[in-house]
Amino acid sequence: ILNVEQSPQSLHVQEGDSTNFTCSFPSSNFYALHWYRWETAKSPEALFVMTLNGDEKKKGRISATLNTKEGYSYLYIKGSQPEDSATYLCAFWKGGSEKLVFGKGTKLTVNP
Amino acid sequence: GAGVSQSPSNKVTEKGKDVELRCDPISGHTALYWYRQSLGQGLEFLIYFQGNSAPDKSGLPSDRFSAERTGGSVSTLTIQRTQQEDSAVYLCASSPAYDFTYEQYFGPGTRLTVT
Numbered sequence: 604i605l606n607v608e609q610s611p612q613s614l615h616v617q618e619g620d621s622t623n624f625t626c627s628f629p630s631s632n633f634y635a636l637h638w639y640r641w642e643t644a645k646s647p648e649a650l651f652v653m654t655l656n657g658d659e660k661k662k663g664r665i666s667a668t669l670n671t672k673e674g675y676s677y678l679y680i681k682g683s684q685p686e687d688s689a690t691y692l693c694a695f696w697k698g699g700s701e702k703l704v705f706g707k708g709t710k711l712t713v714n715p
Numbered sequence: 716g717a718g719v720s721q722s723p724s725n726k727v728t729e730k731g732k733d734v735e736l737r738c739d740p741i742s743g744h745t746a747l748y749w750y751r752q753s754l755g756q757g758l759e760f761l762i763y764f765q766g767n768s769a770p771d772k773s774g775l776p777s778d779r780f781s782a783e784r785t786g787g788s789v790s791t792l793t794i795q796r797t798q799q800e801d802s803a804v805y806l807c808a809s810s811p812a813y814d815f816t817y818e819q820y821f822g823p824g825t826r827l828t829v830t
Contacts, residue, residue, distance in 0.1 A: 634816075635815050635816050637815075637818065644823075646822055646823045647808075648821070652817070696816075701770075702760040703760065707755075
């Protein structure tokens, strides 16, 4: 069974706070790691696709890092805004597998 | 350009009825994926298409589920004799190729409620 774990399950922060959450995945036979943002009543939207150990990607105030040897990725949000409120999903592709395996997500609420 | 669309957005059906869910992928995307999210669970992979072909149907939860794709474009997911445990949000996604180094483009989903 391929497990992708995300923590915390939910998070409440104040506007302006910086925050981060974790995605853990099996470290063997790594191929790719995806991050998506899913706002209520909208479609999940891709943030990053990461394939190399040590990868760091950035989009505006959001960035992500990847450690394939220890099997984790961090997503960082700098200066959170209410519009960042969403569920953040990570998904793992293991070599030889025909599918992405998603975690249950981290639900972020940013209070004004 | 147009994104992935799904219809209907909401479907309420009685137990035992058949339902058909539709997905229109981004034009030119050869890969298409179906997922579902049940309450409290992560996204569960159901099936993928490369063009019109679905090489692996083992992710479908039961033989009441079937999917097809025609013309390399529109896909339908059919659930026969619906059960209450089929209640979930069904998401469709597409990507330029069947390669998970590409990001997936998701539709807004169909919320299915079986009463």
